[in-house]
Each structure stands twice: as structure tokens, then as C-alpha cells.
Amino acid sequence: MNILVAMWTMISHITTCSHRGDLENPQLVKDGNILLGGIFPFHSSWKNRQENFTHKPLPLQCESLNFRGFQFAQAMLFAIEEINNSTELLPGITLGYQMYDACYSIARSVKVALALVNGNTAELTLKECKSAAQVQVIMGETISILSAAIASVMGPFHIPLISHYSTCACLSDKTKYPSFLRTIPSDYFQSRALAQLVKHFGWTWVGAIRTNDDYGNNGMATFTETAEQLGICLEYSVPFFRMDPPDKIQKITDLIKASTSKVIVAFLTHMDMDVLLHEFSKHNLSGYQWVGSEGWIFDFQTATTDKTHILDGAIGLSIPKAHVSGLREFMLDVTPLNSSNNDLFIEFWEAMFSCEFKQSKSAAEIQGECTGQEDVAGVKNSFTDMSLMPILNNVYKGVYAVAHALHVILRCNKTCNTDVQLQPLEILQHIRNIHFRTKEGEEVYFDANGDPAAKYEIINWQPKENGIVDFVTVGLYDASFFDVNSKKKLCVLISVFIQVPVSVCSEKCQPGTRRVYQKGKPVCCHDCATCAEGEISNNTDSITCVRCHPEFWSNERRDACVMKQEVFLSYEEIMGALLTAASLFGTCLTAIVAFIFFRHRKTPLVRANNSELSFLLLFSLILCFLCSLTFIGRPSEWTCQLRHTAFAITFVLCISCVLGKTIVVLMAFKARLPGGNMMKWFGPTQQRLSVLGLTLIQVIICILWLTVSPPFPFKNVQEFRDKIILECALGSELGFWAGLGYIGLLAVLCFISAFLARKLPDNFNEAKFITFSMLIFCAVWITFIPAYVSSPGKFSVAVEIFAILASSFGLLICIFIPKCYVILLKPEKNTKKYLMGKGGS
Numbered sequence: 001m002n003i004l005v006a007m008w009t010m011i012s013h014i015t016t017c018s019h020r021g022d023l024e025n026p027q028l029v030k031d032g033n034i035l036l037g038g039i040f041p042f043h044s045s046w047k048n049r050q051e052n053f054t055h056k057p058l059p060l061q062c063e064s065l066n067f068r069g070f071q072f073a074q075a076m077l078f079a080i081e082e083i084n085n086s087t088e089l090l091p092g093i094t095l096g097y098q099m100y101d102a103c104y105s106i107a108r109s110v111k112v113a114l115a116l117v118n119g120n121t122a123e124l125t126l127k128e129c130k131s132a133a134q135v136q137v138i139m140g141e142t143i144s145i146l147s148a149a150i151a152s153v154m155g156p157f158h159i160p161l162i163s164h165y166s167t168c169a170c171l172s173d174k175t176k177y178p179s180f181l182r183t184i185p186s187d188y189f190q191s192r193a194l195a196q197l198v199k200h201f202g203w204t205w206v207g208a209i210r211t212n213d214d215y216g217n218n219g220m221a222t223f224t225e226t227a228e229q230l231g232i233c234l235e236y237s238v239p240f241f242r243m244d245p246p247d248k249i250q251k252i253t254d255l256i257k258a259s260t261s262k263v264i265v266a267f268l269t270h271m272d273m274d275v276l277l278h279e280f281s282k283h284n285l286s287g288y289q290w291v292g293s294e295g296w297i298f299d300f301q302t303a304t305t306d307k308t309h310i311l312d313g314a315i316g317l318s319i320p321k322a323h324v325s326g327l328r329e330f331m332l333d334v335t336p337l338n339s340s341n342n343d344l345f346i347e348f349w350e351a352m353f354s355c356e357f358k359q360s361k362s363a364a365e366i367q368g369e370c371t372g373q374e375d376v377a378g379v380k381n382s383f384t385d386m387s388l389m390p391i392l393n394n395v396y397k398g399v400y401a402v403a404h405a406l407h408v409i410l411r412c413n414k415t416c417n418t419d420v421q422l423q424p425l426e427i428l429q430h431i432r433n434i435h436f437r438t439k440e441g442e443e444v445y446f447d448a449n450g451d452p453a454a455k456y457e458i459i460n461w462q463p464k465e466n467g468i469v470d471f472v473t474v475g476l477y478d479a480s481f482f483d484v485n486s487k488k489k490l491c492v493l494i495s496v497f498i499q500v501p502v503s504v505c506s507e508k509c510q511p512g513t514r515r516v517y518q519k520g521k522p523v524c525c526h527d528c529a530t531c532a533e534g535e536i537s538n539n540t541d542s543i544t545c546v547r548c549h550p551e552f553w554s555n556e557r558r559d560a561c562v563m564k565q566e567v568f569l570s571y572e573e574i575m576g577a578l579l580t581a582a583s584l585f586g587t588c589l590t591a592i593v594a595f596i597f598f599r600h601r602k603t604p605l606v607r608a609n610n611s612e613l614s615f616l617l618l619f620s621l622i623l624c625f626l627c628s629l630t631f632i633g634r635p636s637e638w639t640c641q642l643r644h645t646a647f648a649i650t651f652v653l654c655i656s657c658v659l660g661k662t663i664v665v666l667m668a669f670k671a672r673l674p675g676g677n678m679m680k681w682f683g684p685t686q687q688r689l690s691v692l693g694l695t696l697i698q699v700i701i702c703i704l705w706l707t708v709s710p711p712f713p714f715k716n717v718q719e720f721r722d723k724i725i726l727e728c729a730l731g732s733e734l735g736f737w738a739g740l741g742y743i744g745l746l747a748v749l750c751f752i753s754a755f756l757a758r759k760l761p762d763n764f765n766e767a768k769f770i771t772f773s774m775l776i777f778c779a780v781w782i783t784f785i786p787a788y789v790s791s792p793g794k795f796s797v798a799v800e801i802f803a804i805l806a807s808s809f810g811l812l813i814c815i816f817i818p819k820c821y822v823i824l825l826k827p828e829k830n831t832k833k834y835l836m837g838k839g840g841s
Contacts, residue, residue, distance in 0.1 A: 022059050024100065024115040027344050028073060032084075032096025033418070036402060037116035038076050039140030039150065042069040042344065043103035044271065062103035065351040067383035068301075069142075071331065072164065073099055075392040076139055078330040079399035089403050092415050098134075101344075102141060104271075109146045110153055113138060117159060136427055137162060137402045139395065143269065144168030144215040151177040158425040162401065164394035167294065168214045169222060172449035179428050181450035183394040183401070185479075187215070189454035190293060190317055191222035193477045194265065197315070197458065198291060199230045203263045204524045205505040206232060207256065209276070210267040211295070212239035219267045219293060231541075233505060233524035235261045240268070242275045249279045256285060263289045263503040270299040281308040289501045292316030297459050300387040303469040312463050317456040317477065319390035323440060327396070328386055332376045352379060387471070397444050405430035454479035508541045512558035515543055531558040534721060550717040551724060564717070568726040569632050569794040569801075576632050579801050586625035586808055593816045594618040600823050604831060613687060617657035618816070623650040624808040628801045640711040640728035645702040647804060648739035652698035654811065655746040655777075656691040662753035662770050663690075698742055705735030716793070725793040744781060750774050773814030777807045 027042060043062035051057050080095045100112035119134045137160045141147045147166035154161050155178045162181045163171075169188035171180050198206060208223070210216035216239065224234060236259060238252055256264065266273065273296040290311050296302045297316030306312075334345070350356050355368035376384065386392075408430055410416040435445040446452060458475030509515050509528035514537050516527045531537055531545035536554045548554055548561035555562050569576050597614060600606055606614070627650050630643035709732035716725035730736045751774035784803040791799045822829050 023120050024112050025120055026098040026115075027101045028077075028097065028099040030096045032094040034093060034406065034422070035096045035098060035135045036076075036080070036399065037113075037135035037138040037140075038073060038097055038099035039102050039109060039112055039116075039138060039146075040069040040072045040076075040099060041066050041104050041142055042073070042101035046103050046105055046108075060103070060105055060108050062101055062105075062108075065347060066103075067352075067381060068388065069101070070348060070383055071388060071392060072140075072142065072395050074331045074334075075324075075327065075395035076399055078324075078327050079396045079403075081330070082326075083399070083403045089400075090407050090410070090412060090416060093406070093410065093412075093418070095403070102146060104143060104146065106146060106149045109141055110149050113150045113153060113161075117154070117157065135159075136406075136422055136424065137431075139164070139398055141166060143213070144171060144218075145213040147171060147180065147182075148177065148214055151180040155179050158428050160402070160424070160428045160431055162398040162431070164398055165391055166215075168218050170214050170218045172451055174449060179424075181398075181401075181431060181446055183397045183444070183452055184319060184391070185454035185456070186449070186451045187219040187293075188222055189477075189479045190456065191219050191267075192226045193317055193454075193456060193479075194267075194291060194293065195223050195226035195230055195232060197317070197475075198227065198232055198263065198265065201500050203289070203291075203501075203503040204232050205235060205261045205503050206263040206265055206291075207235050207259050207261045208237040208265045208267070209252065210237065210239055211269050211272045212241040212244075215269065215295070216267050216272075220265075223265065223267065231524065233522035235259050235505070235522075240272055240276065242272045246279075249276065252276070253279065253283050253285060256288070257283070260505070261503050262287070262501055263291060265291045266296070267293045268295055270296040270302045273299075273302050274305045277302070277305050277310060280310050281306075284308065286310050286312075289503065290314035290316075294318050294456070297461075298387060298390075298471050300385045301382045303461070303471075306469070309463060309467075311461055312469070314461040315474070316459055318459045318471075319394070320455050320457050321473070322390045322393035322442070324389070324393050324396050324438075325440065327389070327392060331386075331392075332384065334376060349374070352376065352381070352383065393442075397438060397442070400436070400438065401431055401434050401444060401446075402427075404434045404436050408434075509537075510559075511536075511538050511540060511542070513537060513542070514545045515541060536561055551715065553722045564722055564724040566715075566724045566726055567720075567793055568634055569797045570634070571632055575794075575798055579798065579805070580629065580632060582805050583625050583628045583801075586805060586812065587622055590618055590621045590625060590812055593812065593820055594622075596820050596823060597816075603823065605819055605822055605829075613657050613661050613691070614816075616691065617654060617661070617811075620650055620654035620657055621808055621812055624654055624804060628804045631797050631801045631804075635713040635726050635728045637713060640713050641706060643728065644711050644730070644736060644739070645706065647800075648702055648743065649695065649698050651743050651804075651807075652746060653691070653695045654808075655743060655750055656694040658770055658774070658811065658815070659694070659746055659750040659753065660687045660691050662750055663687075694746065698739060701735065701739050701742060705732055705739065708732055709735065711736075719792055723793070727793070727797065740781075744778075747774060747777050747781070751778060769814045769818060773811045776810035776814065780806045780810065 028038070042065065044064045044066040045062070047061045047063055049058065076097065076099070080097060083089055084094050098116055100115065102109040102112060116135045116138055138150070138154065139162055141150060141163060142165045144166040145168075147161065147163045148168065148171060151161050151171065155176070158179050160179050160181060162183065164183055166182055167184055167187040167190065169186045169191070171177050171182065172186050172188065206227075208220060210220040220237060224237065227234065236255055238255065240248070240252060268276070273292075286308065288310075290313075292311075292314055294317055297314065298318035303311070334348070346357055349370055349372070353368075353370060353374045355370040355374075357370045357372075405427055406422075407416070409422065409426060410418070410420050432446050432450060435443075437443055444452070454477075456477040457473045458477065460472045460474045462470045462472045464470055505522065505525040506518075506527070509526070513528040513530050516529045517523055518525045518527060531554065534554055535545035535547050536558050537545045538559050545558070551564055552561035553564045554560075569579075571577060571580055594615065597606055597611070597618065601611055623646070627643065627646040630639050630646060633639065711728045711731045714727055714729035716727055719725050751771065754768075754770035754774055780803050784799065787799045788796050788803075
């Protein structure tokens with residue numbers, strides 16, 4: 001208990017807290033009412049030391065001066081100077097700054113970020129230790145992986161981190177990086193736009209190289225996902241980092257040489273691309289179309305490094321060009337650098353002019369002495385190059401975003417309320433909600449993820465005659481033009497290439513074919529198979545063939561559906577013409593026979609063969625010949641109903657007449673027998689009624705048929721693949737076969753009656769001819785059934801017409817031609833005496 005009391009007493013007497021580790025002093029510093037922090041890469045690397053773990057490691061020593069870091073710092077200084085000199089924004093408030101060098105080290109980035117928050121004093125009082133952060137906002141970092149490291153540390157303290165160049169889509173995750181914002185669009189939009197750019201030029205077979213960090217890996221992951229949706233395949237996708245050993249670069253070189261794709265998508269930082277270019281130039285790795293991310297595509301230093309013109313013709317996305325009036329002049333005035341840190345300025349000046357300030361060295365040792373009066377504007381290097389003005393503008397906008405948020409928090413009008421206690425969370429919330437325009441008219445705001453609107457220019461590398469590369473804007477991409485759920489589109493303004501390079505695994509399948517994927521290979525590798533008959537593909541690279549509508553058929557090229565040929569028995573074709581001629585010939589022949597019978601109607605031969613039934617039979621035969629014409633021509637609703645019903649009724653009328661004549665023969669023979677009195681039961685009246693009654697039954701069948709389910713025109717698309725058979729569907733098959741069966745029944749009865757009367761005396765020898773005619777009739781219609789069922793299309797109609805004509809001709813020739821022969825050529829036999837004498841012999 002005494003020990004615990006003693007420990008509590010010791011702790012209660014502690015009045016200060018001290019920093020652990022070495023202190024970090026800012027490279028550039030200026031006091032002000034409100035301090036802004038800055039973390040920029042003034043150096044591009046650091047010295048590697050072999051630690052033996054026997055003593056405390058020395059602080060990280062940065063090397064290789066990076067002029068780009070100085071450009072970013074100057075842009076921040078320029079914005080702060082403008083705000084401090086403004087009477088409208090934060091009047092009476094002076095912004096100060098502290099800027100640190102991270103030299104692209106994750107560990108150092110986190111360390112200097114904590115130094116910005118905690119200060120660089122060795123010991124702090126407890127009150128100071130619990131006070132608010134030293135800086136209100138941190139501007140930086142340049143690389144996504146460094147920004148992610150800093151943001152993960154600053155997030156719990158709600159200290160805003162505004163980056164001008166960190167594009168990784170991962171930084172939009174507010175659960176991991178709640179206080180991170182940026183003035184450059186997220187790679188989510190860039191990756192999707194790159195995939196659409198590749199698709200626009202028809203490149204479906206590409207290779208990919210990415211920086212092996214959050215920037216490259218996340219960006220390439222989104223690109224790959226979008227590319228797959230667009231039908232683009234990656235032959236290879238390899239990671240690379242500038243610190244990788246030479247054998248890794250050699251493997252990448254060999255992989256590119258062995259590949260078949262001619263387009264390479266490079267999601268790299270300019271530093272990684274510079275390292276690769278140095279090695280690629282040794283292997284003359286030219287002849288490839290490069291597609292680049294904003295990390296290097298508009299980097300002047302990368303274009304200068306490409307001595308062997310490997311990247312000529314490269315195309316990619318960059319931040320839209322920007323202009324900040326006065327920034328270039330301020331950039332070339334390095335006085336603020338000299339006033340902040342003399343050591344950093346000396347290093348900068350010596351690297352800028354490749355000279356040294358005279359210190360302890362003799363004049364002989366100095367290759368070029370710096371005078372301090374050199375003209376910065378006369379030097380051409382990455383510091384004086386203004387190609388990164390869009391990124392410098394991002395730094396500029398970030399500082400102004402902070403200033404506008406502070407302007408609201410401090411309730412500034414003509415003066416600001418300096419008594420307001422600034423809280424990091426409040427500053428963060430106000431920055432997220434700001435919406436203003438810069439002096440150049442550019443709109444600045446952040447979405448819910450802390451990202452600005454995604455706008456890109458499509459840049460094409462076009463070399464000039466002097467070897468200098470010209471970055472030509474050939475297109476635009478603006479995600480704000482479209483809804484979230486809509487498909488993003490590219491606007492390509494001009495033709496980029498004289499001849500667009502081709503990079504496909506397999507050639508496009510032309511219309512009329514479809515893609516057949518090759519087993520074990522990506523979907524972009526395929527064969528082309530011709531569409532089957534009746535199927536088409538009218539687009540290039542169709543995945544499937546589309547079956548034509550049943551009334552259409554594929555053409556020879558299989559790229560369009562054409563109307564199937566409509567087939568029906570027409571008057572114009574030979575078969576139709578012959579059948580028409582036969583029908584008309586039969587009609588005329590029957591009419592001639594009727595005329596002959598009419599002229600000789602009072603002769604014994606005509607009168608002895610029941611002239612009334614003979615004329616009715618001839619009339620029905622004319623109708624039979626004529627009804628066959630309704631089967632020829634394009635089927636219509638009325639012809640379909642007429643052809644079958646007319647055929648059924650006329651044939652029943654015809655057979656009824658023949659049956660009546662046969663019965664008359666039998667009755668007449670019975671009447672001549674002793675005691676015979678049959679004719680009184682089958683006189684002319686009974687004959688007419690029998691014909692009428694038998695025909696009426698068929699009429700009733702046809703009426704029921706037409707009422708319940710009548711025949712109708714029908715397009716038969718199943719019989720032939722490339723033809724449409726225009727035919728008459730029966731409607732009710734029962735009605736059709738009932739009518740046909742009734743005709744058959746009457747024909748059989750007629751045949752039996754005639755067969756029984758065939759051996760009667762010669763003056764009644766008409767029965768023999770009726771027997772023979774019925775034999776022909778039954779033979780024709782018995783063979784008709786299988787022929788009709790098995791005949792395709794219009795031939796079934798021709799079979800039916802042939803059966804009608806054959807049976808009609810059979811009746812006409814067998815029954816009437818012999819009589820005409822006697823009437824015209826053997827008139828001596830057409831006498832009552834001859835007939836009576838013949839009968840009595």
C-alpha cells in the first residue's frame with residue numbers, strides 16, 4: 001500500500017512530457033495566426049544503411065533532390081501569400097506553415113505528420129501536451145501509399161489531410177480514412193475510363209504493368225474488373241516497384257517480348273516508369289502501343305527520359321490543363337525558400353545550376369562556383385517545367401478550400417472572430433461542405449467520399465521533328481455528365497492515329513458467324529463458327545446466332561433474315577396451268593356431251609337411259625370440273641371454305657345421279673319380270689327426291705363443318721425450312737373425312753348396284769359402264785388417301801385436283817362417250833326397233 005502511494009505521489013509531481021526519438025525540424029516554416037502543415041517529397045530517396053543493432057539507428061538521411069517537391073511547396077506558398085494579402089478571405093488572419101520532407105518514406109511520412117501535430121519541442125508541459133494540434137490541416141502527400149499511412153494515423157484525431165496527387169480509390173473508404181480529402185479524382189473513375197478508352201480503339205487483348213503499391217494494385221484491379229465487363233482480356237498483369245532487383249525487370253522485358261498483345265496498359269508512377277524506360281531502352285522494346293495513367297502520361301520528365309522513343313504515340317488520361325495566374329512568376333522567385341531554410345536552399349541552388357557555393361574548398365576543387373545571382377528562368381528542368389500545372393493547381397485549390405472553411409468557422413466579414421476555438425472535427429466538416437469558385441472560375445467541392453468531380457483529358461504523345469514530345473489533347477472524360485447508374489462514355493475529338501494499332505487475341509467474327517470460345521483460354525480467344533441454317537448474326541463478334549422468325553429464313557451469308565418464299569399452286573406455273581387446262585377441257589367436253597344429248601333428247605337411246613338424271617349428272621360433272629379451279633391460286637378464307645364444300649356437294653350430287661340411274665336399271669329389270677310392279681315405287685318423282693335427299697345429307701354435313709370449325713388459310717412453316725406453304729387447313733378434320741367418307745359410301749353402293757346389274761339384257765347395258773366408271777372412281781379415291789397424306793405442300797393440292805379430274809373424266813368417259821359414239825357415228829343403233837330387237841334376241 002505504501003508503494004502505491006509513493007508511485008502516485010511521483011506521477012502527480014510530473015509536470016512535463018517529452019518526445020520519444022529524435023526531433024524533426026521543418027524544412028520550410030513561417031509563423032502565423034493559423035498554421036497549415038505540408039508534407040512534400042523534397043528528396044526522392046534515402047540512404048540505405050546496414051544496421052548491426054548494436055546502437056541506436058541514425059535518423060533517416062534523404063538524398064536525390066526532387067524539384068517536383070519544391071514545385072508543390074511553392075504552389076502552397078503562393079496560395080498562402082494570396083490569402084494573406086486578400087481583404088475578402090480571412091481578413092486580419094495570417095496563415096503560417098510548416099513543411100516537411102518525406103522523401104517517399106512511409107516511416108518518415110508518419111513521423112513528420114506526428115511532428116506537425118505535436119510540434120518539435122523536446123519537452124512540453126502537461127497543458128501543452130493536452131492542447132489542440134499545432135497545425136489545423138495537413139497538405140500532402142504525393143503518393144497514395146504515403147497518404148494512406150498518414151491518413152490512418154491522423155484519422156482518429158480528425159485532422160484533415162488534403163492530398164493533391166494521391167489517386168488510389170482505396171482512400172475513398174471513410175471507415176479507414178475518415179479525415180482524408182483530395183483535390184484530384186479517384187482512380188476508380190480513371191481505371192474505368194482507361195478500360196473504355198481501350199475498348200474504344202478495339203483493343204481486346206492487352207498486357208498490363210502496375211506499380212506494386214496501393215495506387216497501382218487498386219487501380220489495376222478496377223481496370224481489370226471493368227475490362228472484363230467490356231470484353232477486354234489481359235494476357236498478363238505484372239507488378240513492379242522501382243526498388244525491385246534487375247532480374248525482375250528482365251523477366252518483365254522477356255514477358256513483353258514473348259507476348260502476342262501489342263497494347264500495354266501501364267498503371268505506374270512516373271518514377272517507376274522512368275526506371276523501366278531505362279531498362280527497356282537497352283532491349284529496343286519498341287513497336288508497342290502504351291496506354292498510361294495520369295501518374296506518368298503527362299510527365300515532362302518521363303518524356304525526356306524516353307530517349308529511344310519507346311513511348312511515342314502513347315495515349316492516356318491526365319488531369320485537365322489548368323492556369324493559375326501569377327503562379328509561374330512566383331514559382332521562379334525562390335526567395336521564400338531562401339528565407340525559410342538556408343541549408344535546403346543551398347542544396348536546391350547547387351542542384352539547379354550544377355554549381356557549388358565556396359565554403360572551405362579551394363577554388364581548384366570547385367567545378368563551378370555558385371554566385372547566387374544565377375537566373376532561374378533560364379534553366380530548363382523539372383522545376384521550371386510547368387507541365388504539372390494541373391497538379392500545382394490542385395495544391396492551390398486545397399489551400400483555398402481550407403481558407404474558405406476557416407472563413408466560415410471564424411464568422412469572417414470585415415474582420416474575423418479570433419476568439420473561436422478551432423476544433424479539427426469542425427474544420428473537417430466545413431471543408432467537406434465547401435463549394436466555391438477559384439479566381440480562374442473553376443468550381444471546387446467534395447463529394448461524400450471527399451473526392452472532387454472526375455474530369456480527365458485524353459492525352460496523346462505526338463513526337464515532333466526535333467525529338468521533343470508534344471502532349472496533344474485528343475479527347476475528354478467527365479463523369480459528372482452522367483448519372484451514377486449510367487454507363488460512362490468517352491468523347492474522342494479527333495483521330496489519334498493514321499492507322500490504329502490492332503491488338504486482339506482472335507480476329508473479330510464477321511456477321512453471319514458467332515464466337516466459339518477456345519477451351520482453357522480467355523474469352524477473347526475464340527474461333528468463328530458459321531451460323532446454322534435459319535439463324536443469323538448481324539453484328540460483328542456475336543456471341544450467339546439468333547433464330548429467324550418462323551416466316552423468315554437466313555440468307556446465304558447468314559447475316560440477315562429474308563422472307564421465306566411463299567409456295568402455293570398457282571395458275572402461272574406449269575403444273576397449275578396443266579391442271580387448269582384439264583379442268584376447262586373437262587368442262588367443255590361435258591358441255592359438248594350435254595349439247596349432243598340435248599339435240600338428241602328424243603332419241604330412244606337418250607330416253608331409254610333416263611334423260612333427266614343424265615342431264616343432272618352432266619350438270620354435276622361440269623360443277624366437279626369447275627370446283628377443281630378453286631384449289632388453284634393463293635388460298636383465301638372464301639376459297640378455302642368453297643373448295644372443300646363445293647367438292648363434297650358436287651360429287652355427292654354426281655354419285656347420287658349415278659346411283660339413281662343404277663337403281664332405275666334394277667327397278668326396270670324387276671318390273672319386266674312377271675308380276676313385277678317395282679317402277680311405281682321408283683318413278684321420276686322418287687328419283688328426284690332420292691337425289692335431293694342424298695345431296696341434302698352432304699349439305700347438312702358441310703353446314704355443320706363450316707359452323708363448328710371451317711377451313712381457313714394457313715401458313716405452313718414446318719414442312720420446308722426455307723419455304724412457306726400456303727394451304728388451306730381443314731379446320732375440323734372430322735368434317736372433312738365425314739364428307740369424304742359419305743362420298744365413298746355412296747360410291748360403294750353405286751358400285752355394288754351396278755355390279756349386280758352388269759349382266760342384264762343389252763338394252764340395259766348402261767350398268768356395265770357404270771360399274772367400270774365406279775371401279776375407276778373407287779380406285780382413284782382409294783389411292784388418293786395415301787398420296788394426299790404423303791404429298792408435301794402444293795403437291796397435296798395437285799393430288800386432290802388430279803383425283804377430282806380423274807374421277808370426273810372416268811364418269812364422263814365411261815357413261816357418256818359410248819352413247820355419244822352411238823348417237824353420232826352409229827345412228828342406225830339409236831332406234832326403238834333396234835333396241836327392242838336387241839332386247840328380244
